Amino acid sequence: MYRYDEFDAAFVRERTAQFSDQVNRRLTGELNEDQFRPLRLMNGLYLQLHAYMLRVAVPYGTLSGRQMRKLAHIARTYDRGYGHFTTRQNIQFNWPRLKDVPEILAELASVEMHAIQTSGNCIRNVTTDQFAGAAADEIIDPRPVAEIIRQWSSLHPEFSYLPRKFKIAITGAPADRAAIRFHDIGLQAATNAAGDVGWEVWVGGGLGRTPMIGKMINGFVPNEHLLAYLESILRVYNRYGRRDNKYKARIKILVHEEGLETIKAQVEAEFSEVRGGVLTLPQEELDRIGSYFAPPSFEDLPATPIDIARETILDPAYGRWLDNNIFSHYRPGYASVTISLKPIGGAPGDATDAQMEAVADLAERYSFDELRVSHEQNLVLPHVRVADLRAVYDGLVEAGLAEGNAGLITDMIACPGLDFCALANARSIPIAQAISHKFAAPERQAEIGDLKIKISGCINACGHHHVGHIGILGVEKKGTELYQITLGGDGTEHASVGKILGPGFVADAVPDAIERLVDVYLGRRETPDEPFIATVRRLGDAPFKEALYGTT
Template structure:
């Protein structure tokens, strides 16, 4: 893991001291809420429906046990005993008191954490594959490059006030587990004809009221030229992105209205001017950062496989966990373990202080003191020896974290919705709870099924890219839920199609049952996923099932 250098430590300390003074002025009435707003947003503090919310950065989703224990301590001491893990691989606290926020930031700084660049019109926290540095299919660990991007983007004088917020995602594997094509800039590892590893660059993706799949702007950018190339993109966006209309201010609108060919020409012109300048990465610097992410000292293992079948009759819950929550590791005898934060009937993405401490203990004991936050609102122990999986599972059972549902229908992405968010039109959490309870006994029937719920058109729950997506809307004071099908956040990216009129809250689980029963009736066999069946069949059978 990356460790703060002197600049990082001084920078975070100074920002914490500055914000403490700003909070004091707000509490005294010297600053109005409107005057305070840009100051708090620069430090990750939002004003939600009922209280302030603090969003803490977890760069590229990587944490150690000390940091996780600090997050647990903050939840217990300054909040209501839990935190909410988000699709940006961050954690949110929904109930901090304004007077306590400076103390929280001091606590975070003591473990090399902060809340900077988690809000505002800046380059946000860079996200990546939750299995980075561990996955068997990985071309390269993307985290060193993500860290370099973090350092480049922090306090960048030209990009601290962009037309709109700006999000970057990066993956080092051919299978996209970071939704890179739905970010302002997406990066995928690639190799050239000589076998050198570089980056495919996508630009102009995003969700919200105008969902768009990013366009490829370059099929290969070498490591050493990545920062000047990204800077060129940001310069073009900063020059031509709209500031007169926030709904048309994202780079996806600029790319759509200008055309990718013109944008590419403009970027290449900027790139030509700066590519050999100070942003060109010397190999020595790349090597220095990469060394922070060196693989752990893996010991040779005698157990290299787990026979799931032997547990299906005697311990079905454990067999289910083994089947769905383990991911292949690059090192023989190891796996990555997903810890689901989606218990049946629970709030997706929430973890209590006690659970966070338990996960910290597991990371320290069984995963080389490392864990990850996923963009699907779960946690991951990236390096677990196969011989230790049972011990990990038993510890998860003791802390109500044993759900073996990763990738199944109850592994729901959901925004906080109208229970917390001032922007929401409808509730998300109760809908997610009702769905997981409805299908608790049928999940295995449906296989892989990505279900995502948003409480408003801003799409924080990524409903556009769910195999089934649910969008809460409000019509004449009534909460309704539109259902979309066919979304996909992988390398085969697609935006879901709205099937028709919205349904009332209590009918959402029954509506999904109609869709899923039709899928079961129409699929060619258990091997055909819901998404594959939809792509083969189209909208018609699902519309008919839903609306008759």
């Protein structure tokens, strides 16, 4: 796991001191809110509907137990006893007092964390596959490259004031578990004819008002030239991206309006200038950064099959957890564990200070002091011995975190919505809670299988509703909160944007509407193993639309 170097420590310390002075000037009235706004946003501090919100960076979603304990301490001491894990693999504190923020930042710095570049028109937190460095299907661990990108992009003088915010995601596996095709830049590990590992580069993806699937701009960029290629893309965007209209300022609009080939030609022209220069990554530097992510001291264990059927008979809840929350590890005798932050009736992504402490304890005892935040608002213990799975489960039961629903219909993504966000048009959390109650029965969830519901409280799409198998978008019409339903979205390597099925539903009608869609699937799937998204693609949206609105 990466540790701060002298530069990291110095710039975080200096920024914390600088922002402490800015906060004091705001509190004394020397700065008004308009003057303070750009300063606080540079430090991850938002003014939400009811209070300030602090967004803390978790680079590539990787945390130690010590860092998680500090987040628990902050939640308990400076907030209301919980934090909210986000789709950017960050954590948000929704109720800090402004006067306490400098002290919070100092506490974060003490465990090598900060809130820099979690807001503003800059390169945001780089996200990646939550199973990076552990997955059995992985080509390469992407986290060393993600760390190099973090270092390159932190306080980059040329890219601190981009036309709009800029998001990068990276995955080292053929299966896209980081939604790279819906980012400004997406990177996916690839090999060339010689067997060398490099990166496919995708550009111009994104959600929000104009959802777009990214386009591949280069099929293979070697590690040594990756930073130079990324810098070339950012320079083209910084030069030509629109600044006159924030709704058309993202790179996806530039790619769409100019065309991929035009953008690619400009990027290649830039690349020819910078390739081979100071941005070249020597192998020794890659090896140095990679050493921070060296595999832990695994035991040499035999492959250990998990008899899920037997465990389900003995303990149905444990069997469900094994069936849904365990992911294949590349080392025999080990597994990765998803800790669901989606209890029935809970707010997706929330964890209490006590739960964070419990997860830190489990990471330290059973996962080599390492845990992850997923972009699906769950936590992960990446390296657990199969022999320790029962002990981990028992610990999660005690913490109220043992829901065995990863990937199922109740494992929903939801933004904070109108309960917190000043931009939202409608509430998201109560909709998620009502749907989870509707489908709470484990047998019902198992019958449905893999189904991703994603909920956003406004068109900004922080809940990724566009790429939900079923997406729900909150809108406001004549003072009433309504919810549009989309169908057929997919954030994986089979990327697709969901289609709006028709007029929105009032809040109370949403769970029944979702049930009607599910009933069509169960009645029309070809086999019990055909996933929901496959049935939708085979049938089209007509039968689902009819189930919601009748014949037209």
